[in-house]
Amino acid sequence: MDQLLALRVFVRIAESGAFSKAADAMNIPRPTVTKLVQDLERHLGTRLLQRTTRRVSVTPEGAAYYERATRLIADLQEMDEQAAQSRAQARGRLRVDIGSVLANMILIPALPAFRARHPELHIDLGVSDRPVDLIGEGVDCVIRGGELADTSLVARRIADLDWVTCASPLYLKARGVPKHPSELAARTPQDGDRVPGHAIVGYFSSLTGKAFPLEFHRGDEHLQVAGQAVVAVNESTAHLSALLSGAGLGQAFKFMVHPHANEGRLRTVLDDWTRPRHPLHVVYPASRHLSAKLRLFVDWIAEVFAPFDDRP
Incomplete structure (x- = not known):
């Protein structure tokens, strides 16, 4: 039995809750994963994992063994990196996940320079706006926006992004330019004649399906406007495309809009x-050892996003 490989497999199963996810993440045949765990349990003389038809969970003995195994694997990885001086010449592969517009407008254009500096470090880039299970999907880190609810994750704040409200000139010529946020929603003035609102290009959560309202703050005034969402999407590049097409009015990040505004398209x-x-934030699991290659990548990400940070 390759005990180190069996340890790695056990840790990945414990974190993901499935033999199949561990096999896919580690690119190992599923029967091999099963046999490694069986051999490890036979070697220890105790059951580490409890199997059910729906999920795999760790036993009390498995939980204690997991804590020691993760520390051992982290120590071995650090030893390897120090011996190979991987801080100076990072190598290996990182699985990174990022939202589509952040990938296409910020990260991907910067990647050639990163690859030139670190030619032996390869990036597997997952591009989507959906929530990601870092541990279950074997992701090293994600770049995500919004407030963080999961306290088990480690997060480094890399930027704060300003919003703007915008539409295409074609849309505004047809529907008019709003002077106040209240004009975006349909309303009935005192004369009783109903005034239609603006067409809204909305954005809804990939996780809950819930639409996000438009928000407006000015001094002590705070308004939320749902309006009539004629088009609603759950992906940021599609949201920008809908605004550019003239489908309606919406809110998007300033860095996304300004290149198109400068050329008259928005x-x-x-x-x-x-x-x-x-x-x-750039986010990674607290239980995962911050390897030299991941630390290097996180530091580089902070540099890449610094010019887009709208904080004073």
């Missing part, structure tokens, strides 16, 4: 109203 409106900045 126009910002309601500029005297703001929305709270969107915090952006």
Whole structure:
């Protein structure tokens, strides 16, 4: 039995809750994963994992063994990196996940320079706006926006992003330029004649399906407007495309909009109203050893996003 490989397999199963996920993440045949665990349990003379039809969980003995195994694997990895001086010449592979517009407009254009500096470090880039199970999917780190609810994760804040409200000039010519956020929703003035609102390009959560309202802050005034979402998407690049097409009016990050505004394809409106900045973090599991290659990548990500940080 390759005990070190069996330890790694056991740790991955304990974290992901499935033999199949561990096999896929480690690129090992599933029967091999099963045999390694069986051999490890036979060697120890105790059951580490409890199997059910739906999920695999660790036994009390497995939980104690997991804590020691993760520390041992982390120590071995650090020993290897120090011996190979991998801080100076990072090598291996990192699995990174990032939202689509952040990938296409910020990260991917910067990757050639990173690869030139670290040619032996390869990046597997998952690009989507959906929530990611870092441990279950074998992801080393994610770049994500919003407030963080999972306290088991380690997060480094790399930027705060400003919002703007915008639409295409074609749309604004047809529907008019709003002077106040209240004009975005349909309303009935005192004369009784119903006034239609603006067409909204909305964004909804990939996790819950819930639509996010438009937010407007000015001094002590705080407004939320749902409006009539004629188009709603759950992916940021598609949201930008819908705004550029003239489908309606919406809110997007300033860095996304400004290149198109400078060339006349989008126009910002309601500029005297703001929305709270969107915090952006690079996140990785607390239980995972921050390897030299991951530490190097996290430091580089902070450098890449620094020019887009709208904090004073």
